[in-house]
Amino acid sequence: MKSNLKTAYSQQEGNSTHLASFQTENWKTFSGMGIPALKHEEWKYIPVKNIFKDEMNIAIESSNLEDTIIKKSILPGTEEANTIVFFNGRFQADHSIIHEKDALVVKSLETAAGDEDALFVEEHLGHSQAYHPDGVNALNGAFASGGAFIKLKKGKSLLQPLIIYHFSDSSNGFRFSQPRILASIEANAQITIVETYINIGGGESFTNEVIEICTGRDSITRYIKLQNEGKHSNHTGTTHVRQLERSNTHAVTITLDGAIVRNNLNMVMEDEHAESHMYGLYLLNGNTIADNHTIVDNRMPHCESNELYKGIMDDQSTGVFNGKIFVRKDSQKTNAYQSNKNILIGDQASANTKPQLEIFADDVKCSHGCTIGKLDEDALFYLRARGISEKNAKALLLQAFASDILGQIEHEAIKNYIEQLISERLSFQA
Amino acid sequence: MLKIENLQARIEEKEILRGINLDIKPGEVHAIMGPNGSGKSTLASVLAGREDYEVTGGSVDFLGKDLLELSPEDRAKEGLFLAFQYPVEIPGVSTTNFMKTALNEKRKYHGLDPLDAAQFLKLMKEKMKLVQIDQALLSRSLNEGFSGGEKKRNEIFQMAMLEPKLAILDETDSGLDIDALRIVANGVNQLRSKDNSFLVVTHYQRLLEYIVPDYVHVLYKGRIVKSGTKDLALELEERGYDFIKEEVDQAIA
Numbered sequence: 001m002k003s004n005l006k007t008a009y010s011q012q013e014g015n016s017t018h019l020a021s022f023q024t025e026n027w028k029t030f031s032g033m034g035i036p037a038l039k040h041e042e043w044k045y046i047p048v049k050n051i052f053k054d055e056m057n058i059a060i061e062s063s064n065l066e067d068t069i070i071k072k073s074i075l076p077g078t079e080e081a082n083t084i085v086f087f088n089g090r091f092q093a094d095h096s097i098i099h100e101k102d103a104l105v106v107k108s109l110e111t112a113a114g115d116e117d118a119l120f121v122e123e124h125l126g127h128s129q130a131y132h133p134d135g136v137n138a139l140n141g142a143f144a145s146g147g148a149f150i151k152l153k154k155g156k157s158l159l160q161p162l163i164i165y166h167f168s169d170s171s172n173g174f175r176f177s178q179p180r181i182l183a184s185i186e187a188n189a190q191i192t193i194v195e196t197y198i199n200i201g202g203g204e205s206f207t208n209e210v211i212e213i214c215t216g217r218d219s220i221t222r223y224i225k226l227q228n229e230g231k232h233s234n235h236t237g238t239t240h241v242r243q244l245e246r247s248n249t250h251a252v253t254i255t256l257d258g259a260i261v262r263n264n265l266n267m268v269m270e271d272e273h274a275e276s277h278m279y280g281l282y283l284l285n286g287n288t289i290a291d292n293h294t295i296v297d298n299r300m301p302h303c304e305s306n307e308l309y310k311g312i313m314d315d316q317s318t319g320v321f322n323g324k325i326f327v328r329k330d331s332q333k334t335n336a337y338q339s340n341k342n343i344l345i346g347d348q349a350s351a352n353t354k355p356q357l358e359i360f361a362d363d364v365k366c367s368h369g370c371t372i373g374k375l376d377e378d379a380l381f382y383l384r385a386r387g388i389s390e391k392n393a394k395a396l397l398l399q400a401f402a403s404d405i406l407g408q409i410e411h412e413a414i415k416n417y418i419e420q421l422i423s424e425r426l427s428f429q430a
Numbered sequence: 431m432l433k434i435e436n437l438q439a440r441i442e443e444k445e446i447l448r449g450i451n452l453d454i455k456p457g458e459v460h461a462i463m464g465p466n467g468s469g470k471s472t473l474a475s476v477l478a479g480r481e482d483y484e485v486t487g488g489s490v491d492f493l494g495k496d497l498l499e500l501s502p503e504d505r506a507k508e509g510l511f512l513a514f515q516y517p518v519e520i521p522g523v524s525t526t527n528f529m530k531t532a533l534n535e536k537r538k539y540h541g542l543d544p545l546d547a548a549q550f551l552k553l554m555k556e557k558m559k560l561v562q563i564d565q566a567l568l569s570r571s572l573n574e575g576f577s578g579g580e581k582k583r584n585e586i587f588q589m590a591m592l593e594p595k596l597a598i599l600d601e602t603d604s605g606l607d608i609d610a611l612r613i614v615a616n617g618v619n620q621l622r623s624k625d626n627s628f629l630v631v632t633h634y635q636r637l638l639e640y641i642v643p644d645y646v647h648v649l650y651k652g653r654i655v656k657s658g659t660k661d662l663a664l665e666l667e668e669r670g671y672d673f674i675k676e677e678v679d680q681a682i683a
Contacts, residue, residue, distance in 0.1 A: 382518040385478050386532040386588060387506035387539070396531065400522025400571075 008058040009142050017113035018122045019145055026129070026141025033135035045320045045352055046262050046291045048136065051206050051234045058176040065167060070095060073165060073198045075226075077413025081194075082106075084164045089177030089207065090146035103156035103189075105149075109182060112149035117184075121149065124214050125182050128240030131268060132295070136236050140178045140210045147180030150193075154216070157190035161411055164195045166209070170232070171201030179209045185247075187216035192411060196226040199233045204259075209237040215247040217271070223249065224409060225263065228256040228421060231286055238264040245271035252408050253292060254418055255282040256425065261290040267305065268297045269331075280309035281405040283398075283422060284317035285346070291320035296338075298331040305335070310405050311342040312398055313349035320352045327359040327366060334361065338368040343375060343401060345394070395426035431456050431627045432477075432497075432596055437488035438652075439476045446472045448652035449488065454596065457624040461638055462631045463663060464649035465671040470631045471515060473649070474600040477629075478512035479505050493595065506532075507539040509595030513585040513602050520572040525584060526554070528572055529591050536592065557590040561617040579610035586617040597621075598629045603637035615640030635667035650678055 009027055035052055036043040065087045074083075084106055085095035091108050098106050113121045125144070129137045152158065168175045185191055193213075199205045215221050227235060235258055241249050253263055267276040282290045296305040311319035321340045342351035355368040375397055383393035402422060409415040437450040446469045454460050464470050476483050477490065479502030490497040497505060520528075533553075534544035545553065558565065561583045573581050582602055589597050599618070603611055618628065618641050630641055638646070638660060646663045648656040650671075655678050656662065666674070 376518075379518050379520050381480055381502060382514065382520070383528070383532075384502040385506055385512050385514075386528070386592065387503050387536045388528075388532050389503050389535060390501070392531060392535065393503075396523055396528070397520070400520060403522040 004054065004056065004058060005139070011059070012143065012145055017110065018118065018125070019110055019113040022125060023142050023144055026126070026138045026144070029129070029133065029138035030135055030142055033133065033138060035135050042134070042293065042322075045318065046260060046289060048236060048260065048262065051260055053174060056174045056176045056206065057172070065092065065095060067095070069167070069200060070165065073167070075163065075194070075196065075414060076417050078161065078163055081160045082158065082162045084148060084150070084162065086148070086164065086166045086177070086179045088167070088169055088175060089143070089179045091148035091179075099160065100158055103153055103158060104162065105151040105153070107149050109147035109149045109180060110145050112182070117149060117151065120184055121182060124184070124212060124242070126212075127242055128210055128212050128238050128266065131240065131266065132264075136208055137210055137238055140180055140208050143178045144180045146178070147182065150181065150183040152183075152185045152189045152191045154186040155188045158192065161192035161194050161414075164193065166195065166197045166207060167200055168198070168205040168207055168233070169200045170203030170205045174204040175206070177205070177207045179207065181211040183211065183213040185213065185215045185219045185221050188218045189216065190220040192222040192224070194224045194226065194411075194414065197229045197233065197235065199229045202230065202232065204232045204234075205229070206234040207237070209235070210240070211238070212240045212242070214242045215244060215249055217245045217247065220248045221250070222410060223251040224411070224414065225251070225253045226418065227254065227258055227261060229258055231257065231259060231288070233258050234260045236262040238266070240264075240266045241268065241276075243267060243269045243271065243274040243276065246273045247271075248275040250277040250408070251279065252405065253280040254405075255280075255284070255290045255292075256421060258288055258290060261288065262293070263291070264293045264295075266295040266297070268295075268299065269303045269305075270299055272300045273302045274300070275303070276305040277408070278305070278307040278309075279405050279408045281402050282309075282311045282319050283402065283425060284312070284319055284349075285314040285425075287316050289318045289320070291322070293322045295324045295326070296336060297326045297328070298334045298336060299328045300330055301332045301334070303331055303334045305337070307338040308405065309340045310401060311340075311351055312401065313342065313344050313351055314346040316346060316348040318350045318352070321370070322354045322356070323368070324356045325358070325366065325368070327357075327361050327364050329360045332361050332363045334364040334366070336364070336366045340370040342370075342372040343398070344372065345375065345398070391427065395423070398426055399423065431458075431493065432629075433491040435489050437473075437476070437490060438486045439472060439483045440486055441472070441483050446483070446652055447476065450652070450654060452647065452654065454627050454629060456627055458645065459622070459628040459630065459641065459643045461643040461646045461663060462629065462649055463633065463635075463646060463666060465675070466633065468649045469652045470633075470649050471600055474512060474598050474629075474631050477598060478502060478510065503535070504539075506592070507536050511589050511592055511594030511597040513582075513589060513597065513599045515601040515604060517573050517581040517585055519574045519576075521574050523572045524570060525568040525572050529554070529588060532588075533591060553591065557587055560590050560620055561586045562613055563587050578605040579607065582606055582610065582614055583617070586614050590617065590621060594626065596627050596629065598631065600631045601633065602630075603632055603634060611637065612640060635663040638663045648674055650674060
């Protein structure tokens with residue numbers, strides 16, 4: 001496997017920007033750290049090594065992505081949205097459509113590394129790896145030249161969301177894609193970013209993504225990650241947010257399908273009065289393993305974070321939640337809340353939950369809690385006693401359980417779409 | 431309507447119903463009274479199909495069908511309704527959405543088309559008046575944060591929506607102040623007809639002043655030990671349950 005990766009790595013065209021040295025560094029780091037094994041505490045539930053197979057196709061090919069396929073994948077009700085398209089992990093400028101050009105700049109990372117944004121790229125690219133080094137993140141960094149750069153200009157508010165479509169073409173065999181994104185949300189700007197993943201061909205795929213977002217002073221960033229790729233799609237992804245003064249970040253991660261899925265979400269509050277909201281729903285069945293690792297790092301005073309993740313596990317699926325909250329010495333007057341709730345509906349399903357709070361300041365309010373349980377029998381009987389079939393009663397209760405996470409999605413059409421997906425999954429019959 | 435013969439049931443190893451016989455005809459209102467722990471609520475739960483209880487003997491015929499063979503949802507669809515003593519709070523499910531699902535499942539079972547949004551709303555408005563329940567309450571999560579009176583009114587509202595043939599009211603009066611009790615009783619009385627029947631389970635005679643029963647039965651130690659008219663309820667109110675307990679315990683001894 002390693003030799004495959006190495007060949008692909010050396011096939012990349014050289015360039016003279018910061019990006020070239022960044023890739024070299026990351027390749028070195030990856031060669032040193034390798035792919036995390038199960039004995040690694042942070043990866044103990046995720047057999048990520050098993051995803052890497054010899055037949056994995058990592059070769060950089062020119063895109064043959066057809067517009068009809070893109071059209072078919074557009075989230076219902078978002079036809080007016082700004083869109084970015086990735087194909088097999090590489091940014092496709094030709095297929096990306098930005099309507100709000102006066103506010104939003106989207107270009108290849110390679111371009112950004114050589115123009116007026118070069119300084120920003122140099123300063124911010126790779127801060128997730130510097131913050132929390134890991135092998136798969138480094139592997140992504142070694143292929144960063146195919147990435148995209150996003151900039152929302154100071155004081156601008158996007159009217160429509162920015163939706164990033166990640167296509168993986170598995171029709172000719174196991175596809176390995178490594179999208180890379182660096183985003184700058186400038187001061188006092190406002191944006192909704194949505195990421196979603198599409199496996200074309202229905203074969204095996206593996207997406208190893210890193211998106212790094214820097215949110216400027218007084219900015220508001222809403223971020224939605226929707227995973228519903230199918231049973232043969234593996235995913236490891238890091239969303240790393242660096243928050244400046246009074247910035248507000250709100251993330252919702254929805255995982256409905258996949259083989260092995262690992263989401264890292266890091267919110268690092270580097271200035272005072274920053275706010276982070278993190279919500280997640282994982283609705284799993286079959287053999288899906290989904291692992292959400294989150295970090296909230298309160299480094300300065302008067303920060304606030306809220307976190308609620310909910311899981312529903314059917315069949316033999318496994319849901320993992322690991323939530324770290326750091327409250328550093330200087331971050332007095334911090335409020336940090338975390339909760340993780342799980343319902344097991346399959347006899348073979350399992351849930352693992354691990355809250356970790358590390359508090360070094362003394363004037364803070366923090367709380368955390370986690371539950372793993374079954375559906376409430378009394379509620380189930382109550383619904384059935386009114387004539388609702390057992391199946392529909394279960395579906396109603398599970399939808400209700402999921403509803404406070406979905407309620408966090410502000411964009412009406414996207415929320416309705418996800419509600420629809422969940423309703424279909426639970427096979428609720430009206 | 432409902433014919434119960436020698437019904438016996440237990441929870442885990444504990445015998446609770448030890449041979450109940452009861453015959454309810456269309457249009458009749460029967461009251462089941464009895465001291466705490468006599469098996470009143472168990473009877474209501476067993477009839478509604480709660481699976482915590484194991485039926486160990488006897489039979490229940492409901493409109494010609496073997497009730498005990500039916501799932502809880504099919505009992506409801508056949509026209510049985512249980513107004514819960516402790517209505518369950520279900521966060522995230524609105525009463526409106528819940529009722530629409532229940533009503534349309536029942537209609538489908540009887541080969542009827544589902545009600546559309548407008549028809550459903552019209553029906554709901556009509557039934558809301560009956561128990562003086564507010565629309566805002568029905569848009570909220572089912573019973574969540576409702577007062578005791580609101581929960582019980584919601585039960586009667588659901589009953590009005592589903593138009594059951596036999597409604598079992600399980601201690602619907604418990605925890606109600608007199609105004610709420612009147613509203614609830616009034617709702618029930620408006621639903622009384624020659625075609626449908628009620629089984630009113632209560633500890634106190636108070637509710638029976640408003641919902642006047644045709645028959646009163648006293649349940650004690652899992653059996654109906656005395657039956658009579660509404661005068662029996664008055665006697666119980668006056669003398670308490672002790673005289674009945676003594677009579678029964680002496681007979682056994």
